[in-house]
Amino acid sequence: MSESTAVSSHTEMDVEKFKEPSSTYHMLGGDDPHSYAQNSEYQKQLVVSAEEWICKLIDKHLDIEKPAFDPYMTFRIADFGCSIGPNTFFAIENIIKAVENKYKYNIKNPRIPEYHVFFNDHVDNDFNTLFRNIPTTRKYFPAGVPGSFHGRLFPNTTLHFAHCSTALHWLSRIPKEVIEVNSIAFNKGRIHYGGAAKEVKDAYSTQYRKDIDSFLSARAQELVLEGLMVLVILCFPDGVPPSESSIGIGFDIFGSCLEDMARTGKITEEQVDSFNLPFYYPSPSELKALIEENGCFTLERIERLISPMKIEKPNLKIVTKGCVSHLRAVIGGLVKEHFGNEIVEELFQLHMKKLGENPMMFDEKYRKETNYFLFLKQKSHL
């Protein structure tokens, strides 16, 4: 791997990667320098670091003796929040490799099932690009599934394996209290709950609780009994306020860029006040409690994933550029939708400048957010 790739990917971690908050938002499509396809190396590293866990845990928990996993039937896998590739393809290949090993080495009946793979993302995701990118060497029949993963996307008892990596921090909507001027949770002058009043954080966490519950309940319906699910979710350690993490610092700087532009009259103050990022990062214990409360799955394993691509001496210029490119691929659509296309270029240029002047978010000591790998087994159709 070239140095520049390594460095830019490193910083991408600090800003985080996001997906579809509502049916109008999506990763930037196509293949140009601002596209998600060109700015998702960080997510790929997460897929790689989850690989070993997936193999081990499929081997342990996939019970191919159960009727639902009969090798004469099709084995159905879905990736939720797949974006346009290529990471979704790596994840699917890895899952299939592990599933195949399990079937192949079954002494009683070493037969491998056929695989039907479903790539899900919001209806405005660039499925045309996704479909063109599907590897020709695949061992599965692919299909695309448009729609929000906070609702049902498949008939009952369809899937054997569900996967969702670095997508569940997207809320289905901005909590409405944080953009209502007269609400106690009105998030004036900020774009996220990091550093905001307790009421703002509470509004975000209430929305997250609803969203996670909808997601888990929908997947429980769609999975066969004892169907398996892997989630990769960015968490804040318990007790760490987001404002003291690199993500929080990054969002604060981004918010200050918007305020600068409001001061010069390029956008209005009201526009800034009504713009909030639809992302929430739970703590691992919060996540465990939510899964338990939902009741449809047993959490078979939760593991901290190694931070992708730590580097010793970051080149600040490259790091900053990578960070801004990544954020733009992820929230460029949100910004355009809310403020209009004409400010996008200037805003991200300003963001790059300010990050360069305030590099504290790249400091190791603020790298407090961590990705967690969760392995779940469906236990009921609540």
Place this chain on the structure above:
Amino acid sequence: MSESTAVSSHTEMDVEKFKEPSSTYHMLGGDDPHSYAQNSEYQKQLVVSAEEWICKLIDKHLDIEKPAFDPYMTFRIADFGCSIGPNTFFAIENIIKAVENKYKYNIKNPRIPEYHVFFNDHVDNDFNTLFRNIPTTRKYFPAGVPGSFHGRLFPNTTLHFAHCSTALHWLSRIPKEVIEVNSIAFNKGRIHYGGAAKEVKDAYSTQYRKDIDSFLSARAQELVLEGLMVLVILCFPDGVPPSESSIGIGFDIFGSCLEDMARTGKITEEQVDSFNLPFYYPSPSELKALIEENGCFTLERIERLISPMKIEKPNLKIVTKGCVSHLRAVIGGLVKEHFGNEIVEELFQLHMKKLGENPMMFDEKYRKETNYFLFLKQKSHL
């Protein structure tokens, strides 16, 4: 319906509607005046006239007592060569209505299954537009399936119902002999087999035989035992040479436009000689023989469909315009791919002018091609 719609749709029949010949060709996407979405009224009329047959024959042939049609399982439907809508949605709704009636009035167990619906077309089809067009009032879970229907697209025993309307005349490729200068079947100066030497027609029909066989064999694998399939296919009556039909006449005029442009040096003669339309129209008896030869299906019914929207006194100008718009939506991509984008506008303008000067293709007496409705039942996995 306004007069202009009726008239333009009427003529669209004469030129016919086409789909994906290879992975590089597809209907024109989007919603602009040249798009397929704006130029597919004729196909819609066919869907409507097939509706009654579908209802009757599903009622007669769908055996919901068979394990494969258990109402506790998902009922899976696929439309092959769906393009971008809206016709595919009408067809699916109609199928679901008929299937639902069958399950609903089952005295022993009046339970309705869930529906999983798969929209298939070539990978370069505009799936983004298709997905945005899916009706919000649907009663099914939708998915898109990219790929050629001449090959396998689903795991074994996945589908309960397959549908393919006005798409099977697309060959998987141009028979190579017709564009090889030294071949006995070289189709010099023509763009189709209508009016060409016997060897050209033979090359086309040989390719069609292979393609239909691949299609049927793939669908037989994908359908459950006794799964059902509806095909709507444009045929020439036995013994009618295509050159004496409105389609053949239309293609001849289109070919003469290309020759005119070659004479003025806008394209080369070699380009014209190497351009052939990848469409084949069997006779009903040829079709029956091919289905028998393939052996995977019983042909439960074959019916001539009423010609859509016959009108008494066509307004020639409107008729011509509708005809050219339709042809452009269908083969615009082929033309652009072969000759380059710069000639497209001029070519179709010239075509409009020449059709206006030679209106014989709009004469009822040349309307010899007819759509046939076929209802098949899967009988084996050959």
